Amino acid sequence: MSQRTFSIIKPDAVKKGYAAAILAEIEKAGFKLVAIKKIGLTKTQAEGFYHVHAARPFFGELTEFMSSGTIFPMVIEKDNAIADLRTLMGATDPAKADEGTIRKKFASSIGENAIHGSDAEDTAAFEIGYFFAGLELK
Numbered sequence: 001m002s003q004r005t006f007s008i009i010k011p012d013a014v015k016k017g018y019a020a021a022i023l024a025e026i027e028k029a030g031f032k033l034v035a036i037k038k039i040g041l042t043k044t045q046a047e048g049f050y051h052v053h054a055a056r057p058f059f060g061e062l063t064e065f066m067s068s069g070t071i072f073p074m075v076i077e078k079d080n081a082i083a084d085l086r087t088l089m090g091a092t093d094p095a096k097a098d099e100g101t102i103r104k105k106f107a108s109s110i111g112e113n114a115i116h117g118s119d120a121e122d123t124a125a126f127e128i129g130y131f132f133a134g135l136e137l138k
């Protein structure tokens with residue numbers, strides 16, 4: 001059944017000029033692009049997005065990084081989108097990511113790992129709503 005998920009091309013990938021290549025990987029894997037925007041987050045906005053990680057030791061580093069430059073948040077759609085995007089992204093730590101995955105190809109470290117993807121239906125709903133209004137999701 002068709003499902004929507006949320007993804008971000010992160011500041012490291014944008015700075016290195018990988019945004020279009022990552023988008024191409026996503027489309028090649030059969031995802032339909034529902035909505036995308038180009039923005040920069042404040043530190044407070046990054047903290048709101050990653051609030052579930054607030055108690056983690058890397059929270060400061062993570063939110064500093066995610067507010068350090070341009071990002072491309074997007075909503076994408078296909079059958080089994082949440083799980084399939086996570087497979088396409090590869091492991092959080094690019095050193096552990098399988099060959100052919102986005103993080104293996106484009107990421108440099110666990111902190112600067114090129115792409116974010118929602119991990120479950122409830123987080124996808126929160127994350128889509130954090131960046132996009134209903135009228136942008138038709």
Ligand code: CMP
Pocket residue numbers: 053058061062092110111112113115116117
């Ligand atoms: P993401 O999928 O965006 O969700 C949470 C992010 O926290 C994760 O990708 C990583 O970029 C980051 N992260 C996870 N573990 C660590 C870590 N040990 N050190 C720094 N950042 C981390």
